[in-house]
Amino acid sequence: MPHEPAPQSADELDAEAVRTWSSLALAALDRAREDIDAINVYPVADADTGTNLYLTAESADRELAAAFEDVTRTTAAPSLPEAVRAFAHGALIGARGNSGTILAQLLRGVADVLGAEPDRRAQAPGPMLAQALARAAEEAYQAVAHPVEGTMLTVATAAARAAGAAAGTAADVARAAYDGARAALAETPGQLAALGRAGVVDAGGCGVVAVLGALWQALSGQEPAPEPVRGRAVPVPQPPQPCEAQDLGGPAYEVIYLLEATEVAVATLRARLDGLGDSLVVVGGEGLWNVHVHVDDPGAAVEAGVVAGRPYRIRITHFGDERRRARTERVQRAVVAVVPGEGLAGLCGDAGATTVLARPGEAPAAAGLADAIRLAHAREVVVLPNDSEWRAAASAAAEEARADGVRVAVIPTRSAVQGLAALAVHDQDATFDEDVVAMTAAAGATRYGELAVAERQSFTSVGICQAGDVLGLIDGDVAVIGSGLPETAEAVLARMLGSGGELVTLVLGPEVPDALAARLEAYVQHGHLAVDTVTYRGGRYSAPLLIGVE
Structure with a gap:
């Protein structure tokens, strides 16, 4: 059952506040993800920033919920350090894409401060939260190989700066961070050329604003005011048609x-x-x-x-x-x-x-x-x-x-x-x-075969195999037990082609030499003139040989 967020007192910063923050952030990103996807033009215009942020937050919320569910009659509810560490760990293991990975590091920075043991957290909740947001922005910058201004890094840094200048309760600090992030987001089109050409603000920065708005709401009980653009977590310009001059180059x-x-x-x-x-x-x-x-x-x-x-x-x-x-x-x-x-x-x-x-x-x-x-x-x-x-x-x-x-x-x-x-x-x-x-x-219509090496002695449908034997499987069942890869492969091919075929597909594992492919292609051509053969490399983690017969 999903957690029902409960308003916190103005200066209460505990495990329940983190739980409420997580639920509200997930809901905010869910509402905003399609709009964030629509304005995503940097670093790759692939319309998935909002989705990546949502999936990362979902993983974080799931891990945090598990921490609260893992409570027995003799175990108290999670402490603030335990809750915030679970929150950050869930984001780390479930981070998606560039934006989600940076969000995970932002949450880790928060956890590095709020997750300290009580004797190391002597500050009042407000200053402690400001320190946590500052650590988050610093660690996020360090995680990116080549930081670029006008991105979610810029927005997070501006939020941390505003939080550090604020005085008062944790809710006051969160509100300052939220306002600082919104102001910084509005400036991103003038800081990054790709955003300026497309006429949009930074998509990842929108996610940071949504998460900080949820933090303020969790600590104050006040919901952020409705935004001018319906369904969006922050006010952003209406996205134009894709920019034809945009550079779509880069790694594949x-x-x-x-x-x-x-x-x-x-x-x-x-x-x-x-x-x-x-x-x-x-x-x-x-x-x-x-x-x-x-x-x-x-x-x-x-x-x-x-x-x-x-x-x-x-x-x-x-x-x-x-x-x-x-x-x-x-x-x-x-x-x-x-x-x-x-x-x-x-x-x-x-x-x-x-x-x-x-x-x-x-x-x-x-x-x-x-x-x-x-x-x-x-x-x-x-x-x-x-x-x-x-x-x-x-x-x-x-x-x-x-x-x-x-x-x-x-x-x-x-x-x-x-x-x-x-x-x-x-x-x-x-x-x-x-x-x-x-x-x-x-x-x-494609029969499939596979060659594998037996790891131990065992019984098969065609007899007992020993460790090191080469097993030839057809449609998932062991059909041949051999001592060598080439001979076993030829035996498997003979059986598979016995009922006919037009195309043989060979997928070679990383340690299999090209000579085996040449031998098997010659074997097929010699006995089945009308059958074509195509060969691929399976790469690391693939089986020694996969065979398909269509």
């Missing part, structure tokens, strides 16, 4: 992941990622970080994370120029695909899909897929789970999206090669039903 991919690493390793990572792309933001601390960067080589960005520590919850999104233009407004249809490899993520991204990268052994998460569906920013979404274990998560995510008014279809693809076959016939110009039927038919 957005890469986001959580990273477990030391501060020393992260310092090296920052330098490496800064050389790969732009819009670099690394937030967090105490061993857990959220990494965001725009690059042309997503594999290199993930590889840098592997060198630094343990990356997980990896998301790779393609920024096709045509897609950027289309997403200035909500697009009609999008495809979301779960992919088991960086190379496959790039391949599906180039085909226009939003991708969720699945790592071996990673438990399927409906929340991650639901986020991807929302970030696709479409009225209709086709989901390709590409693994039988992801189908339940995909269905749960689809139900969540349908509750938001999005039309969603889950095609029961059980392998990435079936997903590739479905993407190959995807047609934006067809009706939704026609497109789903065609994609489902293409996936269903």
Whole structure:
């Protein structure tokens, strides 16, 4: 059950105030997200800043709610330090996009001050809140590789400055911060050329104003006055048609992941990622970080994370120029695909899909897929789970999206090669039903095989395998047990082509040599002259070999 915000006394700054702030901020961003999306022109005009801020706040609110729910008869309600740390941690692990990542660091800065133990918090609530907002702005600037004025960083700094100059209760300080942020937001078009050309204020700054308005409301019980533009959290100019002169260049991919690493390793990572792309933001601390960067080589960005520590919850999104233009407004249809490899993520991204990268052994998460569906920013979404274990998560995510008014279809693809076959016939110009039927038919007409290496002795449908044996699976069942990759692959191909086929798709894992692809292509050509072969690299995290026969 959602938390019902309760007004706080004018100088009460406790765990319940943080809980109320979170609920009000989430509601404010929910009301404003479509309008914020509509004016998003920097750093990428992809109409998702409001959505990213909302998803980040939603994750923060969920973590905070869990902290309050985790109360037993012998455990008191969370303290202020516990509540504000949970709030910041939830934002960190759920941060989305450039704006959401910066918001997470702003909340972490607040938590660094309000989350201190009582003996370290000797100040009155008002000055302590002002110090927390100052720390938030400072840490957010430090998290961004190349800070730019006229952005949410500028708005947060102005809010902190106004809060520091205020005197009185925590509510008085929050009101000063809110007013300072609104004044700074109005100045952003004159500070950043992209905003001035489009005639809009900074989208991320709108989010900062909404969050600070919620803070003031939580502490005072007074709701911010209605804004001139209906449905918007702050007064912003009516957005014009997309600016034709706007530069839509820049890196092709957005890469986001959580990273477990030391501060020393992260310092090296920052330098490496800064050389790969732009819009670099690394937030967090105490061993857990959220990494965001725009690059042309997503594999290199993930590889840098592997060198630094343990990356997980990896998301790779393609920024096709045509897609950027289309997403200035909500697009009609999008495809979301779960992919088991960086190379496959790039391949599906180039085909226009939003991708969720699945790592071996990673438990399927409906929340991650639901986020991807929302970030696709479409009225209709086709989901390709590409693994039988992801189908339940995909269905749960689809139900969540349908509750938001999005039309969603889950095609029961059980392998990435079936997903590739479905993407190959995807047609934006067809009706939704026609497109789903065609994609489902293409996936269903594709038999899939996979080669894997046995980790231990076990029983299979064709006998007992030993650790190190090569297993050839067809349609999910072990069909061949071999000692070598080439021989086992040929045996699997022979069985799959025994019932006919027109196209063989080979997806090679990161350690598989090109010579294997050449050998298998020759094998197919020798025995099946009318069958074509296409080969891709699956990249890191993909299986040694995936085979599709259409």
